[in-house]
Amino acid sequence: MIYFNNAATSWPKPPEVSSAVYKYLNNVPCHSARAGLEKDSEDPAQSCREKLCKLFNAPDPNQFVFTSGSTEALNLAINGLGLNNAHVVTTGIEHNSVIRPLKHLELDGKIEITFVDCDETGYVSPESIEAAIKDNTKAIVVNHSSNVTGSILDIKTIAGIAHKHNMPIIVDASQSSGAVEIDIDGWGIDLLAFTGHKSLYGMQGIGGLHIKKGLELKPLKVGGTGIKSEVLVQPPGMPIFYEAGTPNVPGIVSLNAGLGFVLQKGVSHIREHKADMVRRIIRELAEFPEVKVYTSSINNSMANFCFNIGGMAPEEVGYFLDSSYDIVVRTGLHCAPLLLKQLGVYPWGTVRASPSYFTSDEEIDLFIVAIKDAVRSFTKRKVF
Numbered sequence: 001m002i003y004f005n006n007a008a009t010s011w012p013k014p015p016e017v018s019s020a021v022y023k024y025l026n027n028v029p030c031h032s033a034r035a036g037l038e039k040d041s042e043d044p045a046q047s048c049r050e051k052l053c054k055l056f057n058a059p060d061p062n063q064f065v066f067t068s069g070s071t072e073a074l075n076l077a078i079n080g081l082g083l084n085n086a087h088v089v090t091t092g093i094e095h096n097s098v099i100r101p102l103k104h105l106e107l108d109g110k111i112e113i114t115f116v117d118c119d120e121t122g123y124v125s126p127e128s129i130e131a132a133i134k135d136n137t138k139a140i141v142v143n144h145s146s147n148v149t150g151s152i153l154d155i156k157t158i159a160g161i162a163h164k165h166n167m168p169i170i171v172d173a174s175q176s177s178g179a180v181e182i183d184i185d186g187w188g189i190d191l192l193a194f195t196g197h198k199s200l201y202g203m204q205g206i207g208g209l210h211i212k213k214g215l216e217l218k219p220l221k222v223g224g225t226g227i228k229s230e231v232l233v234q235p236p237g238m239p240i241f242y243e244a245g246t247p248n249v250p251g252i253v254s255l256n257a258g259l260g261f262v263l264q265k266g267v268s269h270i271r272e273h274k275a276d277m278v279r280r281i282i283r284e285l286a287e288f289p290e291v292k293v294y295t296s297s298i299n300n301s302m303a304n305f306c307f308n309i310g311g312m313a314p315e316e317v318g319y320f321l322d323s324s325y326d327i328v329v330r331t332g333l334h335c336a337p338l339l340l341k342q343l344g345v346y347p348w349g350t351v352r353a354s355p356s357y358f359t360s361d362e363e364i365d366l367f368i369v370a371i372k373d374a375v376r377s378f379t380k381r382k383v384f
Contacts, residue, residue: 002327002363007147007175007304007354009197009204013258017201020257021250029249044253049239051259055267056177056192058184058210065242066252069207070174071097072220073193076209076242077170078102078141080217086138087112091124091153092342093146096335098172102141112136118342121296122149126157133165140169145176148334148343148352149294150278150304152180156187163188168215174198178262180271180301190215196251199270199303201258206251211238221245270357275302277355277364284368290375294343294350305353308345309371312378317351320378325370329353 003011024044049061058064067073078101088102092115105111114132118124129140140162145152155171162169168190173182178199184192192210196202211217222234223244234241262270278295279302285291290310295302309317318331332349333340340346353367 002325002359002366004327004329004353004355004359004367006356007198007352008330010199010201010356012356012358013201013254014261016261017203017254017257021203021254024250024253044249044256045247048252048256048259051256051263052208052210055259055263056182056184056210057186060213060238062238063211063213065209065211065239066247067207067209068205068248069197070095070172070193070195073195073207073209074098074170074172075101076217076220077191077193077211078105078139079220081139081168082218083138084110085136086110087114087134087136088139088141089114089116089129089132089137090141091116091129091143092118092338093122093124093148093151093153093336094141094143094338095147095172095174096337097174098141098143099338115338118151118339120343121298121300122146122151122294122339122343123296123299124151124153126154126161129158130161130165133161137165137167139167141172142169143172143175144182145173145180145301145303146336146339147175148304148336148339148350149296149306150175150301151296152176152299152301154299155189156183159188159190162190168212175303176301178258178267178270179274179303181267184210184212196255196258199262200255201261202255203251206248206255209242211242217242219244265357271301271303273357274355274359277359278302278305280364281305281353281368285371288372288375291371303354305355306350307353308348308350309374309378312374314349314351316378317374320374321367321370324373325366327367327370 049064052064053061074097088111102113116128116132159169170191171189173194177194190212195207197204219242221244228235292308294306314331321327330352
């Protein structure tokens with residue numbers, strides 16, 4: 001099987017990730033805060049927070065809060081701000097993990113939302129975001145990199161706009177974490193949500209939120225922490241105030257190992273390696289006008305090849321690649337319905353191929369052959 005769905009979940013994982021998880025699961029589960037055992041060993045949670053600091057250029061490891069992934073992190077960020085009678089600016093390229101928490105607040109009558117449109121590549125200009133700000137705007141929520149087209153927004157400039165208007169910026173870094181450079185401190189990011197199972201090479205079910213020091217959020221959940229058991233309310237202090245319940249230690253262990261791999265290879269190296277593959281695919285298929293490409297070489301991570309084939313519905317392309325060439329891609333709306341409407345491909349969606357750092361030249365060759373085969377075989381028909 002050739003797996004081209006790494007924008008959903010990366011596979012394969014680096015060997016050190018599975019090795020670290022296996023080692024953890026086959027040893028006594030010691031937790032530095034909760035266990036009654038004393039053992040000289042590295043605390044994976046603290047090690048992971050320190051690696052996150054290094055990767056994202058953040059000043060304090062304890063400002064990283066572990067969650068089940070970006071969805072929980074974004075719910076904590078959006079709901080934790082306590083927005084009421086407020087206007088929120090977001091964009092048309094957002095994933096449903098941003099859209100749905102905002103829409104639920106809107107349905108409750110707490111907020112009004114403006115979705116700022118993108119251009120034909122999925123890029124949203126900072127100027128258009130600033131133009132949407134009103135007197136009662138209380139937050140800006142933006143996707144750093146589109147999970148569909150791969151477009152990258154200018155977070156530093158958008159954060160500057162947010163702060164000029166005295167409001168926080170929430171950044172969804174689900175796709176960009178580990179795939180492109182992120183600078184929390186240098187860009188002035190207030191809240192950064194990330195997931196571990198994509199380009200950070202961890203397991204599913206682990207992610208986190210970086211909360212800028214001094215910014216207080218209402219927690220999503222309260223309860224057991226394993227320490228300060230005499231306190232009858234959620235103990236204050238970072239990160240414990242936002243980490244009630246049993247931690248996902250296997251997930252944290254996997255994320256810690258995945259971060260080690262990313263830091264060792266270097267984000268810029270990983271990005272350029274994947275970009276070379278995507279550029280090659282685009283170049284090889286340029287002779288076929290039937291292939292409509294939505295991934296631009298400008299303002300883009302170049303981690304995705306997003307396209308449609310004229311005369312074929314996206315799910316037909318996916319079925320053909322799977323059944324004829326054993327190639328796995330993603331088809332449909334990609335949990336980003338507003339963007340697909342702006343691209344003019346709603347409700348069918350697109351085909352998204354997202355190679356891995358570990359994808360071989362031979363696999364890229366076969367993918368190109370498969371797309372050419374699909375074009376020659378099926379584009380005489382008119383489907384949509």
